[in-house]
Amino acid sequence: xxxxxxxxxxxxxxxxxxxxxxxxxxxxxxxxxxxxxxxxxxxxxxxxxxxxxxxxxxxxxxxxxxxxxxxxxxxxxxxxxxxxxxxxxxxxxxxxxxxxxxxxxxxxxxxxxxxxxxxxxxxxxxxxxxxxxxxxxxxxxxxxxxxxxxxxxxxxxxxxxxxxxxxxxxxxxxxxxxxxxxxxxxxxxxxxxxxxxxxxxxxxxxxxxxxxxxxxxxxxxxxxxxxxxxxxxxxxxxxxxxxxxxxxxxxxxxxxxxxxxxxxxxxxxxxxxxxxxxxxxxxxxxxxxxxxxxxxxxxxxxxxxxxx
Numbered sequence: 001x002x003x004x005x006x007x008x009x010x011x012x013x014x015x016x017x018x019x020x021x022x023x024x025x026x027x028x029x030x031x032x033x034x035x036x037x038x039x040x041x042x043x044x045x046x047x048x049x050x051x052x053x054x055x056x057x058x059x060x061x062x063x064x065x066x067x068x069x070x071x072x073x074x075x076x077x078x079x080x081x082x083x084x085x086x087x088x089x090x091x092x093x094x095x096x097x098x099x100x101x102x103x104x105x106x107x108x109x110x111x112x113x114x115x116x117x118x119x120x121x122x123x124x125x126x127x128x129x130x131x132x133x134x135x136x137x138x139x140x141x142x143x144x145x146x147x148x149x150x151x152x153x154x155x156x157x158x159x160x161x162x163x164x165x166x167x168x169x170x171x172x173x174x175x176x177x178x179x180x181x182x183x184x185x186x187x188x189x190x191x192x193x194x195x196x197x198x199x200x201x202x203x204x205x206x207x208x209x210x211x212x213x214x215x216x217x218x219x220x221x222x223x224x225x226x227x228x229x230x231x232x233x234x235x236x237x238x239x240x241x242x243x244x245x246x247x248x249x250x251x252x253x254x255x256x257x258x259x260x261x262x263x264x265x266x267x268x269x270x271x272x273x274x275x276x277x278x279x280x281x282x283x284x285x286x287x288x289x290x291x292x293x294x295x296x297x298x299x300x301x302x303x304x305x306x307x308x
Contacts, residue, residue, distance in 0.1 A: 008054045014087045018080070019054035022066060026052070029070040032259070039258040040069035040265065042179050057084055071263050174217045177254045178269045185214035185221070185269060194301050199224065199281050199293035206234050209281035209293040211244075213272065213301055220244060220298070222267040222279035234260055238285040242267030247297035247304065248275040276304035 010017040026032070034045040041048060043065045051058035051066050058066070060081050067077045173183070180186040196210045207226040213219075222242040238260035244267055246252035252275075256267040260283060270277050276297035283290040297304050 005049075006053065014084045015057050016054040018057060018084045019052045021080070022052040022063075025067065025070050025072050029261075032070075036259050037066065037069045040261060040263075041065040042181065042266075057081075060085075068263065069261070071261060174219055174269065174271065176252065176268075176270050180212070180214070180217075180219075180221045180266060180269055183217060183219075183269060185217035185219055186212075186266075188214040188216040190215045192301060193223075194220075194298045195279075195295035195303070197293045197295050199283065199290065201234055201283055201290045206283065206290075207281070207293075209242075209279050209295060211277070211279040211295040211298060212266070213298065215301070217269070218271055218273040218300070219269045220272040220277050220279070221269050222281060224265050224281045226262050226264065234262070234283060235285055235288075236260065238283050240265055241282045241284060243280040243282075244268065244270040244277055245280065246270065246275050246277055272298070273300055275299060 005023070008016045008020045008023070010020045026037075034049045037043075037048050038045040043062060047058075047062055048066050048069075050056075051062050060078065063077060063081050064074050067074055174185065175183075185191065191212060191214045193210045194213045196208045198205045199207045199209055205227055207224055210223040210225060212221050212223050222244050224240050224242060240258050240260050242256045242258075242265065244254050252270070254268040254270055258265050267279075276299040278297040279295045280292045282292050
């Protein structure tokens with residue numbers, strides 16, 4: 001039996017009020033377990049549970065992952081998070097906000113002590129002499145300091161050590177099976193969908209499978225985009241299985257499975273600069289599985305061959 005969440009007092013402070021709103025969003029979505037949310041959001045269940053714990057304001061990234069997994073309005077929640085962050089700053093790396101940075105109000109600071117003008121006039125010549133002496137010593141030692149300084153590291157040739165020089169450097173190691181967002185690949189300005197295909201359930205189109213490619217990372221990953229609202233619904237409960245596979249070495253493959261929630265979802269990375277890769281999506285339910293929706297096989301952004 002799942003442990004009950006701790007009680008919240010929305011009137012106590014903005015952080016608890018924010019956490020209560022997150023819990024309300026989860027209730028409106030049918031109260032999925034945090035394990036189910038973790039599969040949808042590509043986040044740990046503990047971080048999502050803490051986001052709604054009310055002890056501290058979660059990071060914006062975790063908040064949006066929580067909201068995205070529940071089908072909420074990310075833009076509205078981002079505005080709400082910034083309002084709460086301004087009222088209750090977040091401490092911790094990656095938030096851009098430091099707790100207690102505001103400091104005491106200006107009127108609480110003591111007035112400056114009065115200065116003896118005659119004493120100040122006596123101190124000015126001594127201060128000027130000290131500054132001149134420090135400048136002379138600094139210039140004299142400049143040659144010694146530059147001689148001890150190690151030579152600058154040589155600039156590597158353009159493109160060396162990475163598949164391409166386009167886009168920002170990845171945030172963490174780019175490797176097979178990594179999360180595209182955590183690795184920084186999803187934020188590459190040059191990221192593109194190089195191919196897509198329909199996903200069918202009972203011969204009806206319920207979405208598309210996309211093969212996404214990041215030039216900065218030299219890696220690809222699958223993404224499932226559900227059909228617009230109003231199209232035939234997928235029988236629930238159901239799960240989305242996203243796979244990316246090396247077309248030259250099919251044993252090199254990565255799967256990711258999430259609960260179907262009618263929202264876009266993505267799978268894991270596969271490096272794709274030396275071999276072509278393709279993306280596949282299947283939707284499964286109790287006793288049934290959709291035919292696989294597959295893209296063509298691409299090396300980077302260049303098509304090599306279709307997958308039969």
